[in-house]
Amino acid sequence: MKHIRTTLFILLVVLLSSCSSTQSLQEYYIDNTENPNFLHLDVPTSILKLDEANLTESQKTALSSLKKLNILAFKKTEENTPQYIAEKQQVKAILSNTIYSELMKMNTEFGRATVKYLGDDDAIDEVIIYGDNDEKGFALIRVLGNDMNPAHFVQLLQAVQKSDYKGEGLGALGDFLKG
Numbered sequence: 001m002k003h004i005r006t007t008l009f010i011l012l013v014v015l016l017s018s019c020s021s022t023q024s025l026q027e028y029y030i031d032n033t034e035n036p037n038f039l040h041l042d043v044p045t046s047i048l049k050l051d052e053a054n055l056t057e058s059q060k061t062a063l064s065s066l067k068k069l070n071i072l073a074f075k076k077t078e079e080n081t082p083q084y085i086a087e088k089q090q091v092k093a094i095l096s097n098t099i100y101s102e103l104m105k106m107n108t109e110f111g112r113a114t115v116k117y118l119g120d121d122d123a124i125d126e127v128i129i130y131g132d133n134d135e136k137g138f139a140l141i142r143v144l145g146n147d148m149n150p151a152h153f154v155q156l157l158q159a160v161q162k163s164d165y166k167g168e169g170l171g172a173l174g175d176f177l178k179g
Contacts, residue, residue: 025094025128025142029072037080037087043069058151067144076137088138095130103127103150111136123147 023031033040045066055063076084100116107113111133119125125146132138 022097023090023094025140028091028094029070029140029142032072032087037074037083039071039073039075041069041071043071045069062149065145065148067146070142070144071139072141073139074137076135084137088132091130091138091140095128100128119148122149124150 029040032038045063045068074084074087095114095116100118101121103115103117105112105114108131111131113129113131116128116130117124117126118128125144125148127143127145127148129141129143130138
């Protein structure tokens with residue numbers, strides 16, 4: 001009987017120690033989709049309106065590796081400043097996890113931004129773009145795909161710039177952040 005108790009105790013300790021208390025980025029998205037301070041958008045890649053006939057082979061490869069974009073934006077107001085600070089700290093804690101590799105950091109006229117990814121250097125499964133502005137709020141964008149290649153993305157971005165895409169379908173995000 002004592003042997004069974006000891007075995008069960010060890011099993012319980014191993015089970016509890018293997019559970020991570022850190023929230024995943026996906027869990028964070030799900031937890032905040034109904035929060036009125038957040039705007040949540042799931043955007044299919046078809047919104048980019050790229051005519052595949054005018055794409056190079058590497059651009060077609062990059063486009064086919066994309067699945068969708070998940071956008072979660074927090075609009076800061078005077079009333080929700082404490083929540084903004086807490087949510088921003090929570091997102092930064094999630095993104096500080098070692099499973100995310102940093103691609104770059106940048107300071108823009110709109111605020112600070114960080115680009116991280118999940119996966120191998122030549123086969124990325126998810127790109128995470130986080131940007132914040134202490135006056136307007138923050139945005140968290142997940143670019144989901146399969147075996148995305150960073151080199152192909154540069155070419156795909158060039159194709160988007162040449163296309164007639166003017167931000168249609170993302171107007172809700174701009175309206176949300178403007179006020």
